[in-house]
Amino acid sequence: MGGLRSVPGDRVGAVWVVLVAATLLSFWLGTDHGLGSAEARGVLILVVAFVKIRFVGRYFMELRTAPTPLRVLFEGWCLAVCLALIAFYLLG
Amino acid sequence: MATISDGDTQTAAPRPHRHLPGEEGTWVLILGDMTVFAVFFATYLYYRGEQPELFAESAQSLEPGFGVINTLLLLTSSLCVVIGIRAVRRRRTRLPPALFAGALACGLGFSAVKFVEYRELLSAGITPATNSFFMYYFVLTGLHFFHLVLGMGVLVYLIRVSRLPELGARRLAFMEGGACFWHMVDLLWIVLFPLLYLVR
Amino acid sequence: MMVVFGIGFWGVARLIPPPVPSWSATELAGYLTEHQTRIRIGLVIAMLGAALGFGFPVAIMLQLRRIEGPASPLAYLQLVTGLLTPPLFIFPMFAMAASAYRPESRAPEITQALNDLGWLALVGFGGPAILQSIVIAIAVLSDRRADPVFPRWVGYFNVWAALLFLPGLLVICFHTGPFAWNGVFAFWVPLTIFTAWYVVMAAMLLRAISQEEREALPDSGATPVPVGQARLG
Numbered sequence: 203m204g205g206l207r208s209v210p211g212d213r214v215g216a217v218w219v220v221l222v223a224a225t226l227l228s229f230w231l232g233t234d235h236g237l238g239s240a241e242a243r244g245v246l247i248l249v250v251a252f253v254k255i256r257f258v259g260r261y262f263m264e265l266r267t268a269p270t271p272l273r274v275l276f277e278g279w280c281l282a283v284c285l286a287l288i289a290f291y292l293l294g
Numbered sequence: 295m296a297t298i299s300d301g302d303t304q305t306a307a308p309r310p311h312r313h314l315p316g317e318e319g320t321w322v323l324i325l326g327d328m329t330v331f332a333v334f335f336a337t338y339l340y341y342r343g344e345q346p347e348l349f350a351e352s353a354q355s356l357e358p359g360f361g362v363i364n365t366l367l368l369l370t371s372s373l374c375v376v377i378g379i380r381a382v383r384r385r386r387t388r389l390p391p392a393l394f395a396g397a398l399a400c401g402l403g404f405s406a407v408k409f410v411e412y413r414e415l416l417s418a419g420i421t422p423a424t425n426s427f428f429m430y431y432f433v434l435t436g437l438h439f440f441h442l443v444l445g446m447g448v449l450v451y452l453i454r455v456s457r458l459p460e461l462g463a464r465r466l467a468f469m470e471g472g473a474c475f476w477h478m479v480d481l482l483w484i485v486l487f488p489l490l491y492l493v494r
Numbered sequence: 495m496m497v498v499f500g501i502g503f504w505g506v507a508r509l510i511p512p513p514v515p516s517w518s519a520t521e522l523a524g525y526l527t528e529h530q531t532r533i534r535i536g537l538v539i540a541m542l543g544a545a546l547g548f549g550f551p552v553a554i555m556l557q558l559r560r561i562e563g564p565a566s567p568l569a570y571l572q573l574v575t576g577l578l579t580p581p582l583f584i585f586p587m588f589a590m591a592a593s594a595y596r597p598e599s600r601a602p603e604i605t606q607a608l609n610d611l612g613w614l615a616l617v618g619f620g621g622p623a624i625l626q627s628i629v630i631a632i633a634v635l636s637d638r639r640a641d642p643v644f645p646r647w648v649g650y651f652n653v654w655a656a657l658l659f660l661p662g663l664l665v666i667c668f669h670t671g672p673f674a675w676n677g678v679f680a681f682w683v684p685l686t687i688f689t690a691w692y693v694v695m696a697a698m699l700l701r702a703i704s705q706e707e708r709e710a711l712p713d714s715g716a717t718p719v720p721v722g723q724a725r726l727g
Binding site for chain 1: 312315376
Binding site for chain 3: 317318319320322323326327330333334337341422423426429433437440441468471
């Protein structure tokens with residue numbers, strides 16, 4: 203696939219590898235391995251999920267090169283929802 | 295936040311060219327949908343908080359392996375779509391349809407896994423009416439699946455249209471928007487999977 | 495329509511928030527007996543308001559026809575689905591009215607059944623509204639004119655609205671929770687979105703109508719686009 207490397211910021215293949223690894227990490231954490239308490243694992247899994255979402259937005263949806271208002275909305279959504287879900291999870 | 299990758303060090307870098315993927319309206323739909331799903335997720339966690347043991351116990355009936363496979367399928371399909379869109383921009387006409395078809399195949403794979411999963415649960419006597427957890431499970435995954443089917447329709451459109459040599463700015467914007475809709479389907483599953491299957 | 499309906503249904507009858515589906519029959523009968531007058535008068539006002547809604551899909555149809563041309567299946571499909579909305583408000587309200595007609599002198603189960611019929615129908619009849627929105631979306635997004643009848647985002651907004659009306663259909667499966675007829679996703683979200691949709695479409699209709707008038711002026715300088723010249727993609 204010649205010509206892919208010439209587009210700046212074009213590292214979608216690497217991003218994909220990172221996303222796959224993050225998925226497997228979450229799976230490992232979620233099936234009761236890793237750190238001590240279930241709460242810590244839960245929070246970590248949620249955080250990982252939103253990191254993955256940022257990658258999908260920035261590289262796959264191509265928001266890295268999008269106008270600032272849109273990027274602000276997207277990142278804002280990620281941050282707000284991540285925090286809200288962690289809050290609901292921990293308060294339960 | 296620096297988004298210009300290497301231009302800074304060499305010359306005074308020109309301001310980066312900002313490109314809006316899709317059209318403005320696309321993002322009304324996508325951000326709106328993401329917000330509604332966010333409300334769904336929060337609601338789920340709220341009700342989970344009221345009965346954590348029930349939810350944790352019921353979640354044992356789910357097989358996380360299915361969820362992982364589905365996540366990987368969607369990630370791969372999104373990769374195909376983004377490479378495909380870039381190829382469309384470079385006026386390629388043979389590569390993009392193949393890539394979009396690959397994404398569609400991943401979507402069909404996801405559907406197959408979903409059917410197997412649902413069938414296993416249903417044949418074990420578990421339905422949306424069994425308890426709160428399973429109500430949320432079936433409704434959330436069902437709503438997501440509906441979006442997936444819609445997205446697969448968009449992929450079919452992309453396969454057909456990417457064969458055309460002449461596209462025009464508006465159609466290209468619509469295609470980008472459709473691609474972003476598919477990425478949104480991927481993105482929603484990235485939250486849904488740990489929420490239902492992993493967070494105990 | 496929405497204003498009068500809101501005054502009747504919400505302001506007077508206080509039927510928003512809806513009565514709880516998981517009430518027992520006796521509780522429901524008690525509620526209806528106690529608030530009879532209010533509910534009945536409110537429903538009368540609301541039904542009048544709902545009848546005002548007939549003109550809306552007609553106006554939308556006339557604008558969609560400008561996009562499609564004389565053979566305009568989407569415009570007529572929209573008309574048909576849109577025309578169902580007022581009856582789908584009025585008929586359920588009649589069922590509610592019937593349940594509030596004489597709850598004090600009949601078995602509570604009968605009252606409850608009539609009330610169920612009313613609320614399940616009012617909240618659960620999402621199909622025509624969903625189809626109407628999808629049809630509008632398709633028409634708007636396939637508009638090839640240089641100066642489109644409706645801005646593109648209206649098409650996307652209608653897709654989003656259609657998606658949000660969808661959970662309303664689930665009311666027949668649940669007595670409590672967010673998908674019951676008083677629940678967040680089956681009632682409040684669709685109600686909010688439907689109201690927003692009404693406001694948005696009304697504003698956009700006014701804009702499209704003034705655009706049409708401008709194009710019809712002989713000396714406006716703009717070449718009027720005759721109905722039919724805009725091709726369907």
